């Protein structure tokens with residue numbers, strides 16, 4: 001008898017790249033996705049006995065994604081498509097207990113050519129992405145709808161790079177023998193915004209059916225959260241990244257009762273005024289030095305400010 005055991009396993013295919021073209025005569029739409037599929041279930045023998053009889057080959061998972069992409073009418077709605085993929089694996093293989101499907105949607109923005117939207121040409125309008133992560137689980141071994149549960153749906157945005165040239169301060173922090181950073185009432189603020197949020201429509205009592213969530217306007221909510229995030233960044237006078245993060249999250253939770261919680265990860269991409277005094281030049285005229293115009297962006301190390309803001313649960 002071995003005195004070790006597998007306390008966790010999941011395996012699957014990462015980085016399945018997919019483009020789907022929607023053709024309406026000459027007018028085309030395009031969706032580009034990167035998809036990760038991870039399965040949990042009764043796979044112990046593959047590790048401990050080298051018994052592959054229950055293995056769904058990761059190559060087959062990849063094929064499955066392309067087949068479902070062909071058949072599905074929800075590929076452009078990544079929360080729904082991820083749910084369809086997850087449900088497929090639970091339905092098809094009785095020893096699979098959980099499917100974790102993550103999808104990244106990349107940007108393709110239609111080109112304006114001579115003032116007219118082009119019917120089949122697109123450009124990458126920023127590296128920021130829309131993301132979804134869906135976990136589908138088996139709750140019993142019946143072969144029907146009731147055996148499947150959508151455990152969670154998480155959506156997000158990633159790599160939304162922003163910068164403002166004023167309207168950001170940082171002061172009042174601890175000053176001790178370790179401190180060299182001067183206080184500032186005017187600095188460049190730049191960050192690459194990652195946000196993920198969860199929905200309260202996915203309650204423990206809501207089971208599987210895609211119909212339960214298909215009416216849910218994931219894309220509209222995504223666009224709204226993106227614009228709330230950008231508007232808050234631009235318009236609010238920031239006392240710190242922490243305060244800005246909280247304001248963004250608060251505003252999202254106020255505007256969207258369906259959102260249970262939202263997490264932001266905000267790297268502080270520092271830029272410091274360059275010392276031009278050495279060359280007999282003034283970097284800005286004011287005595288506080290806050291009207292400098294020549295800065296050095298510092299890549300690493302960077303600050304990283306993260307927080308999850310959740311709705312208080314009402315006491316019953």
Ligand SMILES: O=c1[nH]c(=O)c2[nH]c(=O)[nH]c2[nH]1
Nearest residue numbers: 170181239240241242268303
């Ligand atoms: O907004 C900020 N928050 C911090 O915690 C911090 N720390 C730091 O050095 N600069 C900043 N800026």
